Amino acid sequence: MATKKQKKAKAASKKAARKVVKLAAARKTKNKINGKNNGLPRVSSKPYGQDGKALTGVRILDFTHVQSGPTCTQLLAWLGADVIKVERPGIGDITRGQLVDVKGADSLYFTMLNHNKRSITIDSKHPQGKRVLDELIKVCDVLVENFAPGALDRMGLTWEYIHKVNPRMIVASVKGFGPGPYEDCKVYENVAQCAGGSASTTGFREGPPLVTGAQIGDSGTGLHLALGIVSALYQRNRTGRGQKVLAAMQDGVLNLCRVKLRDQQRLKAGPLTEYSQYGENIPFADSVPRAGNDSGGGQPGWILKCKGWETDPDAYIYFITQAPVWAEICDLIGEPSWKTDAEYATPRARLPKLKAIFARIEQWTMTMSKFEVMEICNKVDIPVGPILSMKEIAEEPSLRKTGTVVEVDHPTRGKYLSVGNPIKLSDSISEVRRSPLLGEHTDEILKDVLKLSSKDITEIKNSGALSAPKKEEKAA
Ligand code: COA
Helix, strand or coil: CCCHHHHHHHHHHHHHHHHHHHHHHHHHHHHHHHCHHHCCCCCCCCCCCCCCCCCCCCEEEEECCCCHHHHHHHHHHHCCCEEEEEECCCCCCHHHHCCCCCCCCCCHHHHCCCCCEEEEECCCCCHHHHHHHHHHHHHCCEEEECCCCCHHHHCCCCHHHHHHHCCCCEEEEEECCCCCCCCCCCCCHHHHHHHCCCHHHCCCCCCCCCCCCCCCCHHHHHHHHHHHHHHHHHHHHHHCCCCEEEEEHHHHHHHHCHHHHHHHHHHHHCCCCCCHHHHCCCCCCCCCCCCCCCCCCCCCEEEEECCCCCCCCCCEEEEECCHHHHHHHHHHHCCHHHHCCCCCCCHHHHHHHHHHHHHHHHHHHCCCCHHHHHHHHHHCCCCEEECCCHHHHHHCHHHHHHCCEEEEEECCCEEEEEECCCCCECCECCCCCCCCCCCCCHHHHHHHHCCCCHHHHHHHHHHCCCCCCCHHHHHC
């Protein structure tokens, strides 16, 4: 028979055990919330935007030049990567001196594609320069380049070599074409637009092929490459090794033109009814024609004149006759009978008459400015888009507010406008820093990134690996 004292002790121990179980359960819940339970990292307690950036800790060896590669590395820099731009001593990225508007200053072509980067000058063909590059390869995560095919290999930086020096290194390249008959060709923007199917499908039927103002070959491929790099970094978390990433400009343009390859295949099933040439009774040939301003989807659209079009080249609006708002369109333009008239009431009935219908809508849009048309149409959910000039975009307050258009200060050219990061992350907020001057961070990178001593730095500098050959040497 247990004594009173023993009973009390037993009850106390039961109580303690219950407390332990309760505490453990509480800890389990807390860990679950923090992600520890599944081996996941902690959840930051810092406010959004104050715990580093998405790519903090990623270091990029940036061998890019002109537009396609720099677009990619600029995006990665905005997302937090440390981008070290390697440039040829004395010359740098060729765009520094192209389309110059302020004498003696880096061009807008360069500054607008190289924000948030550091610049080091290295002659990659000099033996000491190669040694510096080897050291950089060891401490970087990604090498990005867009040289002409074979140029990186000629520097001795083959994939096999780089992978041996740093098996974790991702080597990302933009080339004009993927493997095939044109793989050795040098390629610029408009070559890619033509070879990727954009030019043959842009413009008016009766005119020649057209290239677009949007740099879909260069900047578009840079975007594709950036996604490839981030994916390779993610896979490296699992495999521990780097890989090659290739974005060919022809492929990138074709990817952006995929609706046209869709239409190519639809041609076998008959005419493309949403193309205005169908309504005009013009037969289709065996490849996708240029569609002028026809919409690429199932809802017909066209560019219409607005008030002032006679003198203002941008007094136009894109107008979409979306089926669900057909009644609202009829009311606005003063043709209420078209809502019920069998000749107009259905999308199918309207197809052969689109030209005439848009001409009637244009009579209405021409009575107002593009912004007035937009205001009226938006109220009743009719999708329209004003044709905005670059001047209007540059002055648009809402774009300034979101950081899509930013003013940047530069030591040699002063203030200029740029396009900021178009991708907004709530916990990785981009700020736009000016582009580097040629070789501005050479010393800093040798000292802080490569941890070289002053003696080593002086020795490398004296070897000539980081500076342009003297004029006499050049002439010799
Ligand atoms: N130190 C020493 N040499 C350097 C150097 C450095 N830091 N940086 C570049 N070079 C050398 C290269 O090694 C190459 O020399 P090589 O051909 O004698 O081996 C040379 O500079 C020129 O490189 P290249 O890429 O051929 O430049 P380019 O001006 O003749 O051609 C392009 C420019 C854009 C046509 C070409 O680079 C290309 O087709 N790139 C791929 C597609 C692309 O990105 N196009 C879009 C550009 S926006």
